[in-house]
Amino acid sequence: MLSARLTRIAQRFAKSREGSLALTQPEYRTLRALRRRAPRRMKQLAEWQLLSSQTMSQTVDQLVVAGLATRTEDSADRRHLLIDPTPAGLARLEAYENAFVQYLQGALDDLSKAEASDIAAALARLNAAISSKREAGYFGSRRRAVHA
Numbered sequence: 001m002l003s004a005r006l007t008r009i010a011q012r013f014a015k016s017r018e019g020s021l022a023l024t025q026p027e028y029r030t031l032r033a034l035r036r037r038a039p040r041r042m043k044q045l046a047e048w049q050l051l052s053s054q055t056m057s058q059t060v061d062q063l064v065v066a067g068l069a070t071r072t073e074d075s076a077d078r079r080h081l082l083i084d085p086t087p088a089g090l091a092r093l094e095a096y097e098n099a100f101v102q103y104l105q106g107a108l109d110d111l112s113k114a115e116a117s118d119i120a121a122a123l124a125r126l127n128a129a130i131s132s133k134r135e136a137g138y139f140g141s142r143r144r145a146v147h148a
Helices: 002-021 025-036 042-049 054-066 089-106 113-135
Strands: 069-072 081-085
Touching: 002 025, 002 089, 025 042, 025 054, 025 069, 025 081, 025 089, 042 054, 042 081, 054 069, 089 113
Parallel strands: none
Antiparallel strands: 069 081
């Protein structure tokens, strides 16, 4: 299945470049989630990534220590902390994603420009369709209010 193959490629990339890109895969996934919808509660981040609260807490701790995310008290419920990416965190995320795109482009070198363009356009449409369905709750998730 194509999605399983792409997942393995992404995992191998993450493992091989962890040191040079200075992001672990859980940190990368957390920053991606925060870029889409920040601030987020720790519990929301853990549920989204199917991680334990302890693992999520360790990941956020690493991001905060590295200056890639911040933790602030939730004004709506002081028992919770809100996690936000920092500009440095978003820049690191962008660098990581750019490196991954270059890595994937090497795998597509044998395709013509037209073939590569067709694939890119189809993937963009697929991504937009999936995002739209996810936002509408099609995959069992409901759109949640963002806490300020």
